Amino acid sequence: MLITLSELADKVPDGAKIAVPADYAGISMAATRALIRRRARNLHIVGVPTSGLQSEMLIAAGCVKTYESSALTLGEHNPPPAFNEAVLNGSINIVDATCPAIHAAIQASQKGAPFATLRGIIGSDILQHHPDWKVIQNPFNETDDPVVAIPAIQPDVAIFHAPLADRDGNVWVGRRRELINMAQGSKTALITVEKVTDDNLLENEEFAAGTLPSLYIGGIAHCEKGTWPLAFWQGEDENGDHIRLYKSMAKDPAGRAEYLEKFVFGEGSPS
Amino acid sequence: MSDIENRKLLISIIAGLLKDCNHVAVGASSPIPGAAALLAQELWGQPKHLNILGSVKNNFFTNGAQELFDCAAQGRIDAFFLGGGQIDGSANINLMGRGDYPNNKPRWPGTFGSAYLYMLIPKVILFREEHSKRVLVDKVEFISAPGTSDETVYRKGGPYGLLTNKAFFLFDKEKQRFNLQSVHPGSSLEDILDNTGFEFDYLADVPTTPLPSDEVLDVMMTKVAPRLKEVYPQFAEAVLAA
Numbered sequence: 001m002l003i004t005l006s007e008l009a010d011k012v013p014d015g016a017k018i019a020v021p022a023d024y025a026g027i028s029m030a031a032t033r034a035l036i037r038r039r040a041r042n043l044h045i046v047g048v049p050t051s052g053l054q055s056e057m058l059i060a061a062g063c064v065k066t067y068e069s070s071a072l073t074l075g076e077h078n079p080p081p082a083f084n085e086a087v088l089n090g091s092i093n094i095v096d097a098t099c100p101a102i103h104a105a106i107q108a109s110q111k112g113a114p115f116a117t118l119r120g121i122i123g124s125d126i127l128q129h130h131p132d133w134k135v136i137q138n139p140f141n142e143t144d145d146p147v148v149a150i151p152a153i154q155p156d157v158a159i160f161h162a163p164l165a166d167r168d169g170n171v172w173v174g175r176r177r178e179l180i181n182m183a184q185g186s187k188t189a190l191i192t193v194e195k196v197t198d199d200n201l202l203e204n205e206e207f208a209a210g211t212l213p214s215l216y217i218g219g220i221a222h223c224e225k226g227t228w229p230l231a232f233w234q235g236e237d238e239n240g241d242h243i244r245l246y247k248s249m250a251k252d253p254a255g256r257a258e259y260l261e262k263f264v265f266g267e268g269s270p271s
Numbered sequence: 272m273s274d275i276e277n278r279k280l281l282i283s284i285i286a287g288l289l290k291d292c293n294h295v296a297v298g299a300s301s302p303i304p305g306a307a308a309l310l311a312q313e314l315w316g317q318p319k320h321l322n323i324l325g326s327v328k329n330n331f332f333t334n335g336a337q338e339l340f341d342c343a344a345q346g347r348i349d350a351f352f353l354g355g356g357q358i359d360g361s362a363n364i365n366l367m368g369r370g371d372y373p374n375n376k377p378r379w380p381g382t383f384g385s386a387y388l389y390m391l392i393p394k395v396i397l398f399r400e401e402h403s404k405r406v407l408v409d410k411v412e413f414i415s416a417p418g419t420s421d422e423t424v425y426r427k428g429g430p431y432g433l434l435t436n437k438a439f440f441l442f443d444k445e446k447q448r449f450n451l452q453s454v455h456p457g458s459s460l461e462d463i464l465d466n467t468g469f470e471f472d473y474l475a476d477v478p479t480t481p482l483p484s485d486e487v488l489d490v491m492m493t494k495v496a497p498r499l500k501e502v503y504p505q506f507a508e509a510v511l512a513a
Contacts, residue, residue: 024325025335049336050383071366071381075300078380087368087378094373099384100340107337119344122424123417124386129372144423178335233327 001169001220005271008190008221009034012157015065017044019106019155019186023052023075023230025176028161028192030226030271033264036061044068046155048106048182049099053230053243056080059092060256061264068095068153070102077243081250096126101133101150103178106185108152117147157218158186161226163234165193169214170201176233180212188218192226194235225270272457277436278303278510279491280455281400283483284439285352286310288396288432292349294320296339296392298383302506304352304398305329306491306499313494314487318349326502340384343391346427350394353385357411358397360449360469362418362430362442364389365411372413382415389416392428397442402435404468419447438463439480440471448472453480 008031012018021027032054035043040063045055047069055072058064060082072083086092097105104116121127122135127148138145160179164172171191173179183189189212201211226232229239229246249259262268272280285307289295295318297305305323312321322339323329332338342348355364356379366382368375389395399406420426430442433449437458440449451473454463460477483491496511 022336050381069381071383073299073380079377084378088374088376090374096367096373096381098382098386099336100344100387103337103340118387119425120387120390122390123414123420124382125367125372125414126382126386146424175333176335177333178337181334181337 001214001217002165002167002196003219003221005030005034005192005221005223006038008192008219009038009040011190011219012040012043012159014040015042015044016156017046019046019048019158019182020051020054021048021160021176021179021182022050024233025179026161026232027052027054027227027230028159028223029054029228029230030161030192030223031159031190031221032057033269033271036063036260036264039063046102046153047072048178049102052080053246056083059083059086060250061260064092066093066095068097070097070099074243074247077240077247081247082256095131097130098124098126101148102153103181105150105153106181108150109154109185110181113152115149115151117149119147121148122146153185155186156188158183158189159191160189161192161194161223161232163193164195164197164201165191165220165222166197166199166201168200169217169220171212171217171220172201172207172210173212174210174234177210183212183216189216190219191217192221192223194224194226194232196222223271228270272455275510275513277455277457279483279488280480281434281436282307282310282491283487284434284480285396285398286314288394289350290315290317292318292394294318294342294348295322295350296342296348297321297323297352299324301352301398302499302503302510303400304396305503306495306506306511309495309498310487310491313490323502328501329498336384340387343388343428346391348392350396350431351388351392352396352398353389353416354397354399355411355415357406357408358399358433359408359411359418360471361447362397362433362449363411363414364397364416364418365413366415367413369412375413385416388428389430390420390426390428394431395428396431397433399433400436402437402463403466407435407466408468418442419444437466443472446472451477453478455480456482
């Protein structure tokens with residue numbers, strides 16, 4: 001089940017709906033660069049529930065048609081230049097949601113259900129701008145009780161970075177169990193991992209509950225420091241200097257092309 | 272008052288607001304609320320449960336933000352913090368951007384979980400350091416989350432107060448207006464009136480916000496800074512340990 005990074009990127013067709021986690025949960029920047037190298041086009045990103053540098057770079061590289069999430073944030077490195085430019089000139093579709101609605105839509109898909117309902121949200125302007133959500137009456141209440149119905153989102157593929165895989169194709173995500181929801185709500189998952197173990201993760205009770213079984217996985221690439229330059233919750237800290245370098249180069253399309261040439265198509269990155 | 276002293280003051284004010292809470296959650300990019308929650312724990316052993324987004328040591332969720340939202344919807348979180356590029360006099364907040372949606376200029380990151388958490392967590396503290404007419408506006412240009420709702424809408428949560436680097440306001444739910452509670456040292460009622468873009472209630476002899484004691488400042492430096500360092504190393508070093 002172990003494949004190379006470029007084989008992993010080849011499994012994501014143009015136009016695919018890809019689910020990616022928030023920065024604190026493990027971002028596969030290695031797979032992101034591989035997608036840019038394979039010149040992926042018309043991707044529909046679902047940031048679960050937000051995204052950051054990964055989506056900014058995919059937008060900078062012209063890989064994205066639609067960005068669906070609750071925010072795109074580089075944290076203390078905001079604002080994201082390519083994203084903000086794309087918003088302003090309307091060059092990508094933006095579907096703005098709120099974090100719990102993204103989680104609920106993925107969980108509905110996980111259950112094979114058509115939609116989920118949520119409290120809250122009513123009165124927010126995102127509700128009237130969102131193309132899919134509907135306000136319905138709670139069918140179990142006889143008095144007025146509006147709730148928001150959120151249709152399921154089933155991404156074609158979930159892409160993330162995890163600490164450990166075994167040779168049987170299972171992946172340990174530990175306490176980041178939202179990644180299990182994301183993978184199970186998607187048609188398949190493509191995962192980069194820091195380490196590979198010879199021991200089967202599901203045979204060890206301490207690992208089993210935090211393990212995503214191979215049933216849900218379409219490919220695993222072994223890639224140390226796969227989140228670079230972002231931090232990894234089970235590993236390296238963020239490389240702030242490199243993100244600042246990206247920001248300084250990415251101010252305009254020419255600078256972004258130069259960055260990609262050097263750090264994505266060239267040898268400037270660890271993966 | 273220096274920026275560092277001002278930030279320590281803000282941390283001590285927020286800590287005092289969390290004394291009566293059992294479970295507090297702190298969202299993204301929030302070093303001051305994070306420090307305040309840790310300070311309250313060090314001083315009073317409350318809040319008993321704390322989740323700082325992005326932390327591993329001060330975060331017990333094993334299902335990410337999904338668990339945060341589920342907790343909020345069940346009433347298991349007592350206090351949370353929201354900010355906004357714009358906050359108006361009815362406590363509506365805008366995290367989306369200025370100008371016409373969707374082609375905002377500038378565009379801010381987005382609404383995050385605000386449209387949900389504002390409706391469900393009882394004590395939402397609005398926190399924004401900048402106190403100016405640019406931020407505190409008469410009417411927000413986009414409602415990421417509404418300050419108030421009509422009574423047919425399920426709403427267990429909402430705005431408790433608004434803290435800036437100049438003042439602290441409580442939100443009066445009946446009147447749907449802010450009420451100025453105290454003005455920080457270095458500012459004045461006149462300064463607040465000049466720099467606030469919405470109308471609010473106030474007393475002519477509004478009190479001055481009390482400064483943190485030496486004992487509290489010492490706890491920030493010796494106890495809070497080492498714990499906050501894991502998530503906000505630069506802030507812990509530059510502000511708390513200074």
